[in-house]
Amino acid sequence: MSYQFMGYRRPNGKFGARNLVAVIPSVICANDVGQAICRQVQGTIGYFHHQGCCQLPVDLKRVTDTLSNLGQSPNVAAALIVSLGCEGTDHERMVEEIRATGKPVEIIRIQELGGTSRAIQAGIDAAQRLVQQVSGLQREPVDISEVVMAIKCGASDTTSGMASNCVIGYVADKLVDLGATVVFGETTEFLGGEHILARRAVGGEDGPVGQKIYEIVDRMEKRAKSIGEDMRGGQPTPGNIAGGLSSIEEKSLGAIVKSGHRPIQGVLEYCDKITSQKGLWIKDAPGREPEILTGMAATGAQFMMFSTGRGAPQGFPSMPVIKICGNPNTYERMGHDMDLNAGRIITGEATIEQVGEEAFELLLKVLNGQMTKNEALGYFGSMDIFCLGPVI
Amino acid sequence: MELKLALKVDDLDNVATIFANGITDGTEVEVRDKKGRSETIAVHGDVPYGHKIALRDIAKGEPIMKYGESIGAASHDIKKGDYVHIHNMDAMRGRGDL
Structure with a gap:
């Protein structure tokens, strides 16, 4: 059985499920100008983050790489970089790298243009040109193997590991078997389950991928422990605990279920993009939504499948997020935010395979252009970039 | 009477998760x-939906x-x-306090 979806062909051979013009502030100080442009010009989305200056060089490179890879992601048809002029990120490199994919790119510089109002005017003109240039592009049939699915769970409870994450695991296995790419992360939520993942690594637990999995978990745990506190209360969150999750280990063992059963091909760093990799991959990213959703979109994922128990409503500016709800009570209360009810597995009304097939059908529709609930509600503004060092 | 269900995931488990209200x-x-x-167990204490015994x-x-x-x-x-x-179990990971 083969499957296709209707995607937008990009000049570099990638395929998008959306056709957006991205407004990319190269630094937090350019956000207000970027927001004014997005409010005025239809078909644009903005990445309003809080980084880009007075950071250690390793983080400035990370912010530049992440913003560049967001601009290169296949759901983005064209990009407008909004630079202040004195920031620490390399905005010229963003322009060069995004342009190298063949997309139209423009840049405005607030200080050079003479301030806010002039920059907004120039930005609106540029964004309008870009939207008109790309908005007539037609979708064409694409094999499912061109898909990159990101997966994540958030606002979890004990139904997540026993219903919604099982559904995502089913979909992940099916996509990998069809030759597509699946990326999961949330390194904090490997704690207590890392041995299970390492044994699934290509080359086994003692091979380089298996050892890398242990290394990223150790790095994350040391960073959390270095403050000298019990992680509990921060992870699992108060909401997780109210939902019945008693420890980070319990949360982790439920969380990794969503990665399915296929071998793990390797570990991507936070800002890395997928080039030609296929199969199941790990991205070293923390579990908090704004940072991991950003990292996953920068990977080049066309969509995300997101499992929740207590009800996480948010999405991402350029990546549709399909919400699979494991808790039947939450689905009843928050059905306007949840795309699929996996709580039927808990109540015994449906099997994992049945809901898994429904989720697969839904993802094809979303790839074809059907809006997810968070997209239709416009609940996709939050994003941020995961940095390692302090603001200096 | 409505069935009050708890699920045990693995043979090695010494806890099960209750998926029922009003326990x-x-x-x-x-x-x-x-x-x-299946096995019937009497619960000690009030247990919210999704919590363990x-x-x-x-x-x-x-x-x-x-x-x-x-x-x-x-x-x-x-x-x-x-x-x-x-209240009666502790995480063993991420414990910077130990």
């Missing part, structure tokens, strides 16, 4: 595993097992049927 002290729940086996006596310091893996350790002696959560 109060003395309520009997039916614990099922993946192989369809002990399937056997667990001594202080013993691992709490779910998914066939350790999810922490008992911080008190736990009796079969007891509500198991952060």
Whole structure:
């Protein structure tokens, strides 16, 4: 059985499920100008983050790489970089790298243009040109193997590991078997389950991928422990605990279920993009939504499948997020935010395979252009970039 | 009467998760595993939806097992049927305080 979806062909051979013009502030100080442009010009989305200056060089490179890879992601048809002029990120490199994919790119510089109002005017003109240039592009049939699915769970409870994450695991296995790419992360939520993942690594637990999995978990745990506190209360969150999750280990063992059963091909760093990799991959990213959703979109994922128990409503500016709800009570209360009810597995009304097939059908529709609930509600503004060092 | 269901994930598990509302002290729940086996256990204490009970006596310091893996350790002696959560078990990972 083969499957296709209707995607937008990009000049570099990638395929998008959306056709957006991205407004990319190269630094937090350019956000207000970027927001004014997005409010005025239809078909644009903005990445309003809080980084880009007075950071250690390793983080400035990370912010530049992440913003560049967001601009290169296949759901983005064209990009407008909004630079202040004195920031620490390399905005010229963003322009060069995004342009190298063949997309139209423009840049405005607030200080050079003479301030806010002039920059907004120039930005609106540029964004309008870009939207008109790309908005007539037609979708064409694409094999499912061109898909990159990101997966994540958030606002979890004990139904997540026993219903919604099982559904995502089913979909992940099916996509990998069809030759597509699946990326999961949330390194904090490997704690207590890392041995299970390492044994699934290509080359086994003692091979380089298996050892890398242990290394990223150790790095994350040391960073959390270095403050000298019990992680509990921060992870699992108060909401997780109210939902019945008693420890980070319990949360982790439920969380990794969503990665399915296929071998793990390797570990991507936070800002890395997928080039030609296929199969199941790990991205070293923390579990908090704004940072991991950003990292996953920068990977080049066309969509995300997101499992929740207590009800996480948010999405991402350029990546549709399909919400699979494991808790039947939450689905009843928050059905306007949840795309699929996996709580039927808990109540015994449906099997994992049945809901898994429904989720697969839904993802094809979303790839074809059907809006997810968070997209239709416009609940996709939050994003941020995961940095390692302090603001200096 | 509505079925009060609890699920045991793995044979090694010493806790099960209750997926039913209105579980109060003395309520009997039916614990099922993946192989369809079931056992009726009387719950000690009020247990919210999605929370755990002990399937056997667990001594202080013993691992709490779910998914066939350790999810922490008992911080008190736990009796079969007891509500198991952060009041009588501790995480063992991410503990910068130890």
